[in-house]
Amino acid sequence: MKQRLKIFTLACTIVCGTMTAAAAPPTTQDLLNTSGFRQAYKTMITLPAWVVSGKGTSTPVEYFTQKGKTYALGHMCKPHDCAAQQLELVLATDHSGSWGLLSIKANNALKQTVLGSPTPEIEKALRDAYTKNNPSD
Structure with a gap:
């Protein structure tokens, strides 16, 4: 028991x-x-492979100065799919940082992802660049 x-x-x-x-x-x-x-x-x-590798269709950069610091502003897109996948990129010319705005269009919707925690001024430059590169949006 x-x-x-x-x-x-x-x-x-x-x-x-x-x-x-x-x-x-x-x-x-x-x-x-x-x-x-x-x-x-x-x-x-995970970011798209073309973003990670930095191998996309791109344009010449433009330089701008903000608060005494110089930056390169570039545009790149997925090869053969530029209308749907784009990246605006700001690079500090002193190599202290980089920031991006990844834009992906799917099913008539635009999804934008900010990369790298930019300051409000840098984010504005990224968004303005997207607008400039996509005037019909």
């Missing part, structure tokens, strides 16, 4: 402990540490 009680108690402890653990939802980090979620997460933060 005591043996059965010990087994029953052990079984209850295991089952109850499992139920308690199952009732608590995982954290976001827990999910991102599992293979399926990790792959989906990496896909979400």
